[in-house]
Amino acid sequence: MSVIRLERAVFRYAGRPEPALTVERLDVARGELVAVTGPIGSGCSTLLLVASGYAPSITGGTLEGERRIEARRPALVFATPWTQLTGIAHTVLAEVAFGPASDGLPREQVLAAAHAALERLGAHHLASRDPALLSGGELQRVVVAAALAQQPDLLVLDDPAAELDPEAADRLYDLLGDLAREGRTVLVATPDVARAAHVATRALVLERGRIVADGVPASVLSETDVARIARAAGCPGPLPLDVAALVARVAEAG
Amino acid sequence: MGFDVALRGLHFGYGSGPDVLRGVSLDVAAGQVAALLGANGVGKTTLTRLIAGLLRPRAGRISVGDWDVATKRPDEMARRVGYAFQHADQQLFARTVRDDVAFGPRSLGLGEAGVAGVLEELGLSAAAGTHPYDLPAPVRKLVTLAGVLAMDPGVLVLDEPTAGFDLAMRDLVVAAIARRAARGTSVLVVSHDLAFVAEVAGRVVVLRDGLIVADESARRLLSHTATLRAMGLRPPPAAAVGLALNLAGEPVRVAEVVERLRGVRWTPAP
Numbered sequence: 001m002s003v004i005r006l007e008r009a010v011f012r013y014a015g016r017p018e019p020a021l022t023v024e025r026l027d028v029a030r031g032e033l034v035a036v037t038g039p040i041g042s043g044c045s046t047l048l049l050v051a052s053g054y055a056p057s058i059t060g061g062t063l064e065g066e067r068r069i070e071a072r073r074p075a076l077v078f079a080t081p082w083t084q085l086t087g088i089a090h091t092v093l094a095e096v097a098f099g100p101a102s103d104g105l106p107r108e109q110v111l112a113a114a115h116a117a118l119e120r121l122g123a124h125h126l127a128s129r130d131p132a133l134l135s136g137g138e139l140q141r142v143v144v145a146a147a148l149a150q151q152p153d154l155l156v157l158d159d160p161a162a163e164l165d166p167e168a169a170d171r172l173y174d175l176l177g178d179l180a181r182e183g184r185t186v187l188v189a190t191p192d193v194a195r196a197a198h199v200a201t202r203a204l205v206l207e208r209g210r211i212v213a214d215g216v217p218a219s220v221l222s223e224t225d226v227a228r229i230a231r232a233a234g235c236p237g238p239l240p241l242d243v244a245a246l247v248a249r250v251a252e253a254g
Numbered sequence: 255m256g257f258d259v260a261l262r263g264l265h266f267g268y269g270s271g272p273d274v275l276r277g278v279s280l281d282v283a284a285g286q287v288a289a290l291l292g293a294n295g296v297g298k299t300t301l302t303r304l305i306a307g308l309l310r311p312r313a314g315r316i317s318v319g320d321w322d323v324a325t326k327r328p329d330e331m332a333r334r335v336g337y338a339f340q341h342a343d344q345q346l347f348a349r350t351v352r353d354d355v356a357f358g359p360r361s362l363g364l365g366e367a368g369v370a371g372v373l374e375e376l377g378l379s380a381a382a383g384t385h386p387y388d389l390p391a392p393v394r395k396l397v398t399l400a401g402v403l404a405m406d407p408g409v410l411v412l413d414e415p416t417a418g419f420d421l422a423m424r425d426l427v428v429a430a431i432a433r434r435a436a437r438g439t440s441v442l443v444v445s446h447d448l449a450f451v452a453e454v455a456g457r458v459v460v461l462r463d464g465l466i467v468a469d470e471s472a473r474r475l476l477s478h479t480a481t482l483r484a485m486g487l488r489p490p491p492a493a494a495v496g497l498a499l500n501l502a503g504e505p506v507r508v509a510e511v512v513e514r515l516r517g518v519r520w521t522p523a524p
Contacts, residue, residue: 040392040420079391079418082341133268136340136414137294137446159391162418163340165293165446167486191392191420194491223421225449225491229508233515236522243494250499253518 001070003154003185004028004051009065011050020061021046021209028187030153033180035196035217036189038206044189045079045158047206051187052076052156071185075099075152079159079189081143085131092118092134092142093127099150117149118142122171136163144172148179155179156187161195173199193217194224197241217241256284256438257319257334257408259305264314266300273312274300276464284408287431287441289451289472292461293486298444299340301461302411305442307331318409333362336407340414340444342395343387351389351397352382358405372404375433376426392418396426403430410434410441416450428453448490452476452506460485477504 004026011021021043028034028051036044049055052074056063078084089095097114105113118124123141126134131142140163147155157176161169169192177199180186190196196203197217205213205220213220218241221227226246227239240246264278274297282288292298303309305316307328316323318334336358339345348354355373356366373379376396381389386397399415410431416424424447431454435441445451451458451472458475460468462485468475475481477493489497493506501514 135295232512
């Protein structure tokens with residue numbers, strides 16, 4: 001059964017007549033890790049909002065068509081992590097614990113969930129820090145940890161590695177792969193196609209609010225630096241997305 | 255007109271906490287583009303805020319041209335140092351993109367003649383009448399950059415200017431910086447995006463444990479796998495292709511690698 005189903009779904013933001021998103025049909029199954037990509041402004045963030053249930057209930061606007069979300073607990077990580085802090089926690093641990101605490105769980109379970117989430121993000125050393133004084137990359141890890149502490153079965157992340165250093169970004173994407181293998185459903189919007197292609201089981205490409213490609217990453221993604229090199233150097237498609245693939249194509253060329 | 259930026263023996267810490275920066279010295283000459291790298295939380299943003307005069311060091315001196323930053327207020331510093339925050343939303347407040355971009359030059363008494371040109375340069379003309387918060391987060395970041403460029407500062411300090419950008423938007427920023435540098439503007443960019451760094455910077459500075467631990471030409475550093483690995487980094491894609499194929503001249507930019515692959519007789523993909 002699909003965790004997310006959209007059918008003839010059309011979403012419009014309030015006050016704007018033109019649709020921001022039009023989806024004929026989309027099914028996302030449990031345990032899939034779906035990379036959502038496309039030119040900036042093509043509707044990737046909007047798709048995440050609709051697919052996680054935040055639009056239109058939180059954002060306003062209107063949604064026509066069918067949407068079904070079979071998730072006990074979806075969690076959304078915004079592209080702007082500084083807008084996601086509760087504003088009432090004085091430590092990172094309290095910030096991350098806010099979600100499970102809001103569920104009314106016993107204190108031990110709340111703390112265990114928060115510690116475990118920080119551990120998985122490699123952010124445990126930040127536990128006693130003031131969230132308001134974190135660097136951009138530290139903050140980004142904390143908001144992902146806060147989402148994870150809620151033990152979501154559907155995790156939706158909007159460019160969660162934009163401000164991470166390369167090692168931390170690699171670790172985060174590896175973690176997303178682990179979460180999907182644990183049976184959680186993960187949607188991640190990112191312009192970092194090369195990194196996403198390594199771990200995603202499926203990729204969606206959006207243009208002007210519509211899904212224009214949907215398949216395994218290697219078959220539908222084409223906007224990486226390596227693909228650019230290959231295209232400009234005259235390599236015929238499908239274009240290699242990463243260094244190893246390009247090197248292999250050069251070797252085949254002799 | 256650009257200005258030389260000189261940092262000497264900078265120490266800084268927040269509140270009564272330990273030093274985040276422990277004696278940083280750095281020069282960025284007029285017309286130079288330097289990239290500042292380092293792991294999350296190492297103090298890169300702190301360093302940029304010191305240069306912009308938004309923070310004051312515990313010890314050490316910062317000069318921008320013949321100005322001692324310690325003697326200048328942040329609004330005075332804005333005449334020489336254009337600073338784009340890491341988080342664009344801290345820098346946007348007007349009701350339209352055009353008004354936001356025009357605020358800086360208007361406040362400095364420079365007029366608004368350059369605003370349309372900067373909007374055009376960054377692909378924002380069509381969004382000029384839009385409320386900044388109706389735009390995607392990466393485009394808002396581009397708007398803050400436009401606001402900084404519209405003031406035509408002699409020094410550009412850009413904190414993660416391409417975070418979240420797709421390749422087309424990154425190209426716009428690379429070209430905009432290159433134009434300013436060619437006119438003598440000194441540029442310091444903080445970035446984790448080594449592909450962007452390779453395209454834009456001639457020099458790379460690495461911050462770790464409050465100190466500068468590497469300061470080299472971008473070409474040398476970005477094509478040296480072992481050095482990068484020791485810093486938790488790896489070569490950007492173009493440099494990695496150059497290394498893997500043993501291409502001559504240590505290419506680190508896309509165009510350089512493409513040039514060296516011109517003679518390849520490609521076969522269709524298997």
